[in-house]
Amino acid sequence: MQQLIGLGMDDVLAEKSLKRGFGWSSQAYWWKDKVNEVPKLGEIQEKLDYLRGLGLDNEQLHQVVKQFPETVGLDLEARMKPNIELMGKQFFIKGKMLPKTLARKPQALGYAVDCQGDCQGDCTRCWSHF
Numbered sequence: 001m002q003q004l005i006g007l008g009m010d011d012v013l014a015e016k017s018l019k020r021g022f023g024w025s026s027q028a029y030w031w032k033d034k035v036n037e038v039p040k041l042g043e044i045q046e047k048l049d050y051l052r053g054l055g056l057d058n059e060q061l062h063q064v065v066k067q068f069p070e071t072v073g074l075d076l077e078a079r080m081k082p083n084i085e086l087m088g089k090q091f092f093i094k095g096k097m098l099p100k101t102l103a104r105k106p107q108a109l110g111y112a113v114d115c116q117g118d119c120q121g122d123c124t125r126c127w128s129h130f
Contacts, residue, residue, distance in 0.1 A: 021072035
């Protein structure tokens, strides 16, 4: 929780972000994929450091986690990194545009489905919103 407070969040927002991020409350994104998961030591910091390495500052990180708290619970290797790569290859979002885009549409970090117009019913995780 201290990592999130370090982004300028108050205790209430940091706790709410952890609850959503690790499936302790809302399952709107997770669909029971995560239920009461406990983060590993350093896991949240690793994700925040990765996003900082992409050029996001603390204000943008605060915005990302506030808008899409599930960010803290996403799998870095299986979801976040491939989505960043896809954004660069398919949508040409790189460099200075990447942090701005993530601050506006942080859900893109967690997209897992590309229905390409043939709806699969997993709209909260679909690239069609991008």
